[in-house]
Each structure stands twice: as structure tokens, then as C-alpha cells.
Amino acid sequence: MKHLRNLFFGFVIVISSSLALAQEKRAMTPIDLLDVPLLSDPQLSPDGKQLLYVLAESEWKANKRISHIWRINTDGTRLVQLTNGPDGEQSPRWSPEGKYIAFLAKRDDAKEEQIYLLSNDGGEARQLTDHAPSVSAIRWSPDGTSIYFLAPDAKTEQEKEREKSKDDVCAFDENWKHRHLWVFSVSESTERRITEGDYSVRGYHLSRDGRKIAFHRAPSPLLDDSLRGEVWVMDADGKRALQLTNNRVPERGARLSPDNSQVLFLSDSNENFDFYYNRNLFLVPASGGESRVLLKEMSHEVQQATWSSDGRSIYFIANTGVRSELFRVDVATEKLEQLTEGDHTVKGWSYVPSAKHHIFSIDEPTNAGDVWMLSTEGATSPTRITKVYSYLAREFELPRQERVQWKGEDGVTVEGLLYYPLEYQEGKSYPLIVQTHGGPRSSDKFAFGSWSRYVQVQTALGYAVFKPNYRGSTGYGDDFLRDMVGHYYRQSHLDAMTGVDYLIERGIVDGDRMVKMGWSGGGHMTNKIITHTDRFKAASSGAGAVNWISMYGQSDTRVQRTSWFGGTPWQEEAPTDLYWEHSPLKDIHKVKTPTIVLVGETDERVPAPQSVELYRALKSNGVPSHLYIAPREPHGWRELRHQLFKINVELDWFEKHAMGREYIWAKPPVEEQKAEAKPTKP
Numbered sequence: 169m170k171h172l173r174n175l176f177f178g179f180v181i182v183i184s185s186s187l188a189l190a191q192e193k194r195a196m197t198p199i200d201l202l203d204v205p206l207l208s209d210p211q212l213s214p215d216g217k218q219l220l221y222v223l224a225e226s227e228w229k230a231n232k233r234i235s236h237i238w239r240i241n242t243d244g245t246r247l248v249q250l251t252n253g254p255d256g257e258q259s260p261r262w263s264p265e266g267k268y269i270a271f272l273a274k275r276d277d278a279k280e281e282q283i284y285l286l287s288n289d290g291g292e293a294r295q296l297t298d299h300a301p302s303v304s305a306i307r308w309s310p311d312g313t314s315i316y317f318l319a320p321d322a323k324t325e326q327e328k329e330r331e332k333s334k335d336d337v338c339a340f341d342e343n344w345k346h347r348h349l350w351v352f353s354v355s356e357s358t359e360r361r362i363t364e365g366d367y368s369v370r371g372y373h374l375s376r377d378g379r380k381i382a383f384h385r386a387p388s389p390l391l392d393d394s395l396r397g398e399v400w401v402m403d404a405d406g407k408r409a410l411q412l413t414n415n416r417v418p419e420r421g422a423r424l425s426p427d428n429s430q431v432l433f434l435s436d437s438n439e440n441f442d443f444y445y446n447r448n449l450f451l452v453p454a455s456g457g458e459s460r461v462l463l464k465e466m467s468h469e470v471q472q473a474t475w476s477s478d479g480r481s482i483y484f485i486a487n488t489g490v491r492s493e494l495f496r497v498d499v500a501t502e503k504l505e506q507l508t509e510g511d512h513t514v515k516g517w518s519y520v521p522s523a524k525h526h527i528f529s530i531d532e533p534t535n536a537g538d539v540w541m542l543s544t545e546g547a548t549s550p551t552r553i554t555k556v557y558s559y560l561a562r563e564f565e566l567p568r569q570e571r572v573q574w575k576g577e578d579g580v581t582v583e584g585l586l587y588y589p590l591e592y593q594e595g596k597s598y599p600l601i602v603q604t605h606g607g608p609r610s611s612d613k614f615a616f617g618s619w620s621r622y623v624q625v626q627t628a629l630g631y632a633v634f635k636p637n638y639r640g641s642t643g644y645g646d647d648f649l650r651d652m653v654g655h656y657y658r659q660s661h662l663d664a665m666t667g668v669d670y671l672i673e674r675g676i677v678d679g680d681r682m683v684k685m686g687w688s689g690g691g692h693m694t695n696k697i698i699t700h701t702d703r704f705k706a707a708s709s710g711a712g713a714v715n716w717i718s719m720y721g722q723s724d725t726r727v728q729r730t731s732w733f734g735g736t737p738w739q740e741e742a743p744t745d746l747y748w749e750h751s752p753l754k755d756i757h758k759v760k761t762p763t764i765v766l767v768g769e770t771d772e773r774v775p776a777p778q779s780v781e782l783y784r785a786l787k788s789n790g791v792p793s794h795l796y797i798a799p800r801e802p803h804g805w806r807e808l809r810h811q812l813f814k815i816n817v818e819l820d821w822f823e824k825h826a827m828g829r830e831y832i833w834a835k836p837p838v839e840e841q842k843a844e845a846k847p848t849k850p
Contacts, residue, residue: 193565195590195628198815198834200564202226202619202808206233207529207556209259210516210539213266216523217242218288219553220250220260220269221539228838231807237271239288242541242553250286251293257284259304264312270296272306283315283352297352297359301345305371309404310378315352316362318369320345320389347389349381349406362406370397375424376521379404380454382422382431391725394418395443399433401454412452413459415441418727419450421472426479426521429454434473436609438646439464444653444731445646449473449484451499462502467645468495477521477544483507485517485528487643490571490585490613494526494542507542508550511569511614519544526550533569534561536616560616565590567627569614574670576639577662580648584636584667585612586676587623591630598632599681599826600671602697602704604664606688608640608652609728620687620805622815629819632677638663638693656716656732656750661696668703679703683822684761687711688774688803694763695752695782702760706825708818710766711774711803714756714782716747724772756785762792762825766814768801792825809836 206224213219219242224235234256240247250269251257257273269286275295281302286293296315297303303317323331323345330336349362349369363369363385372383381404386397399422402409413419417437424431431452438445439461446469452459462482471492473484481498492514494507508514510530515537517528524544529537535557540550560566567587576582589598603621605612612635617623623633637644639651639659651659671677684707686694691712698707713719717737720726730736733746748754763786767779776797783795796817798810805811816833823831 193563196564196566196624198622198625198812199837201622201624201815202811204536204560204616204619205556206235207537207539207554208235208516210518210527210529211260211262212242212518212520212523212525212527212541213262214264214520214522215266216520216525216541218266219527219539219541220262221554222258222260223556224256226808228808228836231809233808237269240554242551244553244555259306261306261308261315263308264310268312270306270308270315272303274302283317285354296354296357299350299359303350307372307374309351309374310376313354315354316372316374316381317350317352318347318372319350320347341390344389349383362404363402363409368393370394371420371422373423374404375428376426377428380424380428382424382433382454384419384422392727395727399431399452401431410456412454412456417441417443423474424454425475426477430479432473432475432482434470444650444728446642446649447471449482449497462499463497463504466504467643469642472517474519476519477524483519483526485514487611487613489583489611489637489641489643492613494528511571513613513615531613531615533614533616534566536560557616564624565628566616567623567633568592571614572634572667572670574667576659576666578659580639580659582636582638582663582667584634584638585614586671587627587633587635588676589627589630589632592632595675597672597675597678598630600668600677600683601626601631601633601822602664602668602682602684603633603635604638604684604686604690604693605635605641606686606690607642608638608660608689608692609642609649610689611637611641611643619811620814625815625819629823631822632671634667634671634677636664636667652732654732654734655746657696661693661700664693664697665701681705681826683707683826685710685818691774692752698759698761698763699752699755702758704761706822707761707763708766708821709763709779709782710814711768711771711779712765712782713774713778714751714785715753715778716751717744718781719774719778720747722775722777753781753785756782757789759786759789759791762821764793764817764821765795766817767795767797768803768805769797769799770801771803773803812836 203226209222211220219240222235224233227234237251237257237260238249253275255274257271259272261270272281273284274281283296284293285296300322301320303319305318307316346368352359367385368389370384370386382401384397386393395416399413400411417435419433419435422433431454433450434447436447437443449462449470450459468486468488471485481496483496496505512530512532515529519526526542529539531537538557539554540552542550570586572586573583626633672679682704684694684704687710691710694707694709695712695714720737734743737744737747765779765783767776786793820831823829
């Protein structure tokens with residue numbers, strides 16, 4: 169039974185405290201973890217009295233998570249599920265007066281997602297758009313008469329005919345459609361195109377008076393063309409478009425100030441627009457002119473930002489290393505104030521000026537992200553609204569998380585997170601799983617965590633888990649981040665290993681029973697570490713790069729690698745020696761660690777050939793190895809059975825090689841139900 173349904177009935181059924189106290193906690197299983205619902209996209213009503221959010225729940229028969237829209241009063245009462253379509257719904261958006269809710273869904277055998285409208289008083293939702301292809305990024309106009317959306321250009325009749333006849337050979341990296349901005353009139357049921365031309369709109373935001381639009385446009389929707397994207401502003405009807413920036417760095421999050429005089433935006437660059445820095449906050453006049461960076465000495469990374477109601481300050485979420493928090497900065501004085509504090513990750517944040525409240529989820533070790541509200545009118549602490557995840561701490565034993573700090577090989581302070589085994593005893597050493605985060609422009613933070621890292625299951629099996637924020641991580645200043653520039657594996661892998669040694673010295677970790685795992689950038693690190701040391705008994709490389717030269721040509725993004733190695737591998741006087749020097753494949757002959765390799769069949773970010781190169785090298789050199797390719801899966805695996813397979817196969821590998829124990833594979837609930845229903849033989 170879904171925990172969400174338990175929660176729903178919990179609002180109307182009072183459970184005695186004695187019964188709650190009598191309930192014994194237990195360790196989480198892989199199925200328990202995969203069944204944790206995913207709460208996202210919290211949306212506060214304009215009057216601040218109601219909240220919408222999306223909740224995705226595991227449907228094992230469908231082999232996927234299906235999301236629906238829920239509503240609750242901000243005092244925690246009257247929880248209602250608003251939608252229940254078989255294919256789910258997403259992106260709920262309040263109309264300005266709070267009377268209607270627009271959302272995206274694919275219904276009635278439709279192939280494309282469309283905009284639907286639902287009265288907040290109840291009733292059936294009605295379809296508004298019938299646009300081909302799918303629409304996305306919906307926003308109401310401030311007067312409530314229209315809904316803006318993005319959509320790629322439709323296929324021509326000639327293209328449709330070629331597909332029908334299977335005369336459909338396409339040009340690689342050219343088979344895309346520009347994405348443009350449209351507006352739908354709710355009263356007239358008509359749509360109108362706002363932008364057109366040989367460019368793609370990568371994101372947009374309406375001014376608060378509805379007269380202007382700040383947007384990002386680039387030569388194509390391809391990921392790497394974000395470098396060539398720029399910030400623009402135009403009238404709401406698409407006229408008088410003006411380019412505000414002219415650089416070769418990625419930008420995002422453009423927002424017009426309340427008086428439409430300035431535009432804020434974020435960029436992974438310094439004040440001179442040199443690329444590959446912690447993401448900074450910039451301002452530029454909406455009439456054109458020089459951009460300036462705010463808080464250029466701040467070591468944190470800005471993740472989201474928006475204007476206050478009067479435009480005198482800016483609110484933003486910043487990554488501070490093992491935490492993320494909400495801040496406010498005065499635009500004139502750059503005085504900085506931290507508004508939240510705790511061992512947590514603040515996510516899903518938005519600010520609603522009409523309600524004078526912030527809304528956000530707080531992801532913490534015992535709660536996967538319930539929604540909280542914080543007033544801008546003198547409140548010093550947020551108020552919790554939802555209780556979707558209350559059952560986690562009530563029903564399960566969850567691992568203790570601790571921030572740890574140590575010295576890197578060069579003396580620089582490094583930090584990370586340590587997860588203790590569930591039955592940890594002081595003075596006893598434990599087997600260790602080292603997990604390195606992806607990105608590598610990222611950092612591991614206090615949080616409940618995702619299914620793919622499954623620390624709750626690992627610690628239940630008696631492992632300690634270590635997540636080092638190695639050199640190259642964000643939130644620790646530019647020098648820390650840019651240690652990878654010119655030499656990807658200079659201190660990054662050493663930071664992980666000095667952290668391991670620190671934990672061994674503390675007596676927490678048994679150095680003879682250690683395993684290594686990671687995905688994407690964490691997979692890159694796994695591949696490097698197994699060539700650097702044979703101290704690990706087993707390893708799992710998930711979607712990791714092994715050959716930087718071939719990876720450059722295979723991946724859908726190359727901009728970071730150009731920065732790391734100082735050029736492309738095919739330019740004149742190419743730095744191929746540097747690419748090869750930092751490729752784990754160069755030292756693959758040193759590997760002794762039994763290593764499994766996992767990758768998605770349709771992964772564009774770190775394509776499957778990288779995993780094939782790694783696997784074939786390991787097998788050729790006699791290292792125990794298996795390669796597992798998940799059909800249909802992109803860079804992040806989505807199907808429930810594939811996710812369960814990843815957990816099972818890694819634990820089986822680790823238990824066999826590090827612990828000498830047999831691991832019993834967890835089965836999907838539908839298979840267990842079938843087994844229970846099957847009659848026994850006489």
C-alpha cells in the first residue's frame with residue numbers, strides 16, 4: 169500500500185499514540201527505498217493559503233513512477249488529490265487570482281503533452297491546447313488571460329511523409345527543431361507564436377507587470393550550444409527584442425526587476441566572463457549596458473535567484489558545500505543575510521510576492537523533502553506544510569550522517585559526508601563503500617538521498633558510506649573548483665583517498681574491506697581510482713568515462729572538457745598528450761580490482777562505448793568484470809526494474825568480493841505477489 173494513501177487517511181483517522189510507540193522500526197529494503205514517493209514542484213497560491221505539488225509514486229506493474237497533482241491548505245489541512253490520469257500530470261500553475269490551475273498532461277491516447285485547465289473549486293479538467301509537438305514551461309500572464317509556453321517547431325509534411333515511408337536517414341547533430349515561445353488565449357482558445365527565427369529559446373520569464381519578457385536564446389537546442397546562448401529582453405508580444413549579453417559562457421535564470429529596469433541572471437563564470445567558475449549572480453540594465461557581478465568574493469555557488477517585491481534585494485539559493493541555504497542580498501550595499509540554516513538541502517524554491525512568502529522543500533537525512541513556507545514579514549523560521557515523508561523516521565532505522573573534514577595531500581582542507589552503519593558501535597571498524605558524486609560540478613549534501621545511492625540499504629547491511637567532496641566540487645570557492653582545469657586528476661582522486669585514510673585512522677573503517685562506486689562523474693572517478701590503487705576489493709563503474717579522447721567526440725557535451733584540457737583533441741597542436749595522460753585507460757593495465765560496469769543504452773552524456781572500452785580492457789587483462797547495458801535508458805535510469813537491478817547487482821558484487829557473503833536479490837513486488845498466490849504442490 170502506498171505511504172501516500174496512508175498519509176491521506178491519516179488526516180481523517182486519529183491513530184493512538186500508544187500504537188505508534190509500539191511500532192518497531194526496521195531497516196529499509198531496496199523496495200522500500202524505490203517506493204519512496206518523489207515530491208516536486210511546490211506552488212504556493214497567490215494568497216498564500218493553499219499549496220499545489222506533484223507527487224510521483226512507484227507503479228510496479230507499469231514499471232515506472234506516475235505523478236499526480238495534490239493540493240493542501242498551508243495550515244496542513246484538507247489534503248486532496250486533484251488529478252488521477254493513467255499517464256500522470258505535471259507542472260501545476262495557479263492563475264493569478266487563484267481560481268484556476270493549469271497543468272501539463274498526455275491524455276486520451278494523445279502522443280503529445282498539452283495544457284489542461286482545472287477549476288480550483290473542483291470538476292473535470294478541460295484540454296486547452298492541441299499543439300504539435302508537446303508544450304512545456306507554462307506560465308500565466310499576470311492578468312490571467314493567457315498562458316505562455318515553449319514548443320519545438322513542428323515537422324514538415326515532407327518530413328512526416330519520409331518517416332511514414334521509412335525514408336528517414338537523418339544528419340547526426342542536425343536532426344533537431346528550434347524551440348520557440350507561444351501564447352495561448354484562454355478566453356478565445358487561440359494560440360499565437362511570439363518568437364521565430366533561426367535560434368532556440370532555452371528559457372524565459374515574464375516581468376511582474378506582464379509587459380516584458382527576459383529570455384535566453386541560442387543557435388540551437390543542443391546542449392553544447394549553451395555557450396553561444398545570450399540574455400535577451402523583449403516586449404510581451406515579441407517585439408523590440410534587445411540582446412543584453414555578448415559572451416561565450418552559459419547563462420540561465422534571467423529575471424526582470426519589478427520596475428523592469430534591470431535583469432538578473434546566473435552564469436558559470438567570473439566577472440570577466442571567463443568560463444568554469446562557481447555559478448555567480450549578475451545584473452545588467454534592461455536597456456543595455458555593462459553587466460556586473462554581485463558578491464564576487466563569495467565562495468558559495470548560486471543555484472537560483474529572484475527579485476524581492478520592491479526590487480531592492482535579491483533572494484537566492486546557494487550551495488555551501490554539504491548544505492544549501494536561502495539567502496538575501498541587498499542590491500545596493502551587497503549586504504548578505506542567510507535566511508535558513510541546518511544540516512539539509514533546500515530545493516524546489518520559489519518566492520511569491522503577492523503572498524509575501526517563500527516556498528521550498530527541505531531534504532534532510534530523515535525526510536526526503538517535505539514542503540515548508542517562510543514569510544518575508546519578519547519570520548525567523550519556516551513552517552512545515554506537508555507530511556508526505558513523516559513515515560520515514562517513524563517506520564525505518566535511518567543512518568546517522570556526519571560532516572567530516574580532513575587534509576588533502578597538498579594540505580588543503582577537504583570535507584564530505586560519513587554515513588554510519590545502523591548498528592554502529594564505538595571502537596569497532598566497519599567495511600566501507602566510497603561513493604563519489606557526479607558532475608563533477610556538484611557536491612554531496614545532507615539529504616535523504618536518491619535511490620541510485622541507496623545509503624539506507626548499504627548501512628543496513630553493516631557498511632559505512634563515505635561521500636567526499638573532492639577537488640572540482642562546487643560550493644568551496646573557485647580555486648577548489650578549478651583544480652581540475654589543466655589536469656582533471658590532479659588532487660580529486662587523492663582527496664578521496666586521503667579521506668579514506670582519515671576514516672581508517674579514526675578507527676571507523678576496516679581498510680581491508682572497502683569497495684568503490686559512482687555514476688557519471690562518479691564513474692569517471694571510479695575508473696581513475698582502480699588504476700591508482702588496488703586497496704578496494706570491488707568496484708562499480710556507472711556511466712563513467714575511460715578515454716577522454718574518444719569521449720570528447722562521443723558525448724553530447726564537450727565544453728567542460730575543453731576547459732579541463734585546454735583545447736579540443738582535434739585542433740592544430742591538440743593537447744592530446746594531456747587528454748591521454750588523464751584517461752584511466754592509459755593505466756588500465758594496473759587494475760586488479762573486480763569491477764562491474766553499468767550504462768544506459770541511449771546514454772548521450774557518457775555514451776555506452778566508454779563502458780565497452782573499459783569492460784573489454786578489464787576482460788583482456790584478466791580482471792573479473794561484467795558489463796550491463798540497460799535497454800531504452802538514458803544517462804539516468806528511469807524504469808523501476810532497471811533501478812532495482814542496479815541496486816541488486818552492485819550489492820551482490822560487493823558482498824561477494826568484500827564480505828564473502830551471499831546476497832539475496834530483492835524482487836519486484838508484483839513478482840512476490842505472484843509467488844505468494846501460486847498454490848503449493850501436494
